[in-house]
Amino acid sequence: MLITEEFINAVRNDGDWDLTFPVSQKEIEGGLDLNGEDIVWRHFPTTDGYTTNDDGLVACRIYETIRAQKLWNAIMSSTYDYAEPGFILIDEVNNKNNNWFCEDIRATNPCGEQPLPPYGSCLLGSVNLTKFVRNPFTKEAYFDWEEYKDVVSVFTRMLDNVVEINGLPLDGQRSEIEYKRRHGMGFLGLGSTITMLTMKYGDAESLEFTEKVARDMAVTGLATGLELAREKVQHQS
Structure with a gap:
């Protein structure tokens, strides 16, 4: 599971967290309003096939909003009880990547010790x-x-x-x-x-x-x- 700094800040401040996923071309063709309240623009590992703005952010649809701490507690409870899911601070990984100038780390191998780009x-x-x-x-x-x-x-x-x-x-x-x-x-x-x-x-x-x-x-x-x-x-x- 890739954990962003934005999510960590939401947990620390007891804020809300939007559960989102990129908008598909089919949704746009169906008349989805990209200026609607259920649309946010976020960094996403890939932009292929998705709608982006001038800053390279991807249009994402909000499907549900929950307390960040509730999601955090669910993750921590599962990790404690079952040793899953894996927990990767992906922004920290990219910030300390020596190859920052030519790649974006997207995930790790199954064991988590090797962060990798596409x-x-x-x-x-x-x-x-x-x-x-x-x-x-x-x-x-x-x-x-x-x-x-x-x-x-x-x-x-x-x-x-x-x-x-x-x-x-x-x-x-x-x-x-x-x-x-x-x-x-x-x-x-x-x-x-x-x-x-x-x-x-x-x-x-x-x-x-x-x-x-x-x-x-x-x-x-x-x-x-x-x-x-x-x-x-x-x-x-």
């Missing part, structure tokens, strides 16, 4: 942190940071190479991944690694370790990405 696809991989622990479960246990960063660098190149052999079924998907070369890298085995290093999960030392794991992955990945950009731009030119 025709976006997942190219994900994980690094097993336990492989970098030396002398595990002893007082001499340590994490091999240099090898970890080397693996992250190589793995960044591996994932980027997958772009060339993506095997995606649609032309739009292939164009999207080849143009932006999006991939995601994560890590697994964090809890086991912390234990192997004789740290207590959740204490200050383990939190500092976790922060360094994430930071080194991000910085190394970005540095390798810059190298790839230089190499592949020269190659393509």
Whole structure:
């Protein structure tokens, strides 16, 4: 479920919330008044086949108006009881998207960890942190940071190479991944690694370790990405 900042503000202010959907061409041909009180103009992920104004907003019809807090409570109750629906602050996602200048994030993959634009696809991989622990479960246990960063660098190149052999079924998907070369890298085995290093999960030392794991992955990945950009731009030119 995509939650907008507008809805959050309505909840905070105990305001009303209009349940809307874009007006169809058939409704307009049937004489629907776009200046009527049941019409609002809103941002919508796609404008294809819909009526827009000069600001790019889509004409939407109000089908019902309810208290925003009532809808919020229904969402929260369902999430607490059944772990559904998924909850994505979509405006925040787009505000922090590095590719803001060339895309609009519309949804995520089913698990929610990968926000994607139209025709976006997942190219994900994980690094097993336990492989970098030396002398595990002893007082001499340590994490091999240099090898970890080397693996992250190589793995960044591996994932980027997958772009060339993506095997995606649609032309739009292939164009999207080849143009932006999006991939995601994560890590697994964090809890086991912390234990192997004789740290207590959740204490200050383990939190500092976790922060360094994430930071080194991000910085190394970005540095390798810059190298790839230089190499592949020269190659393509």
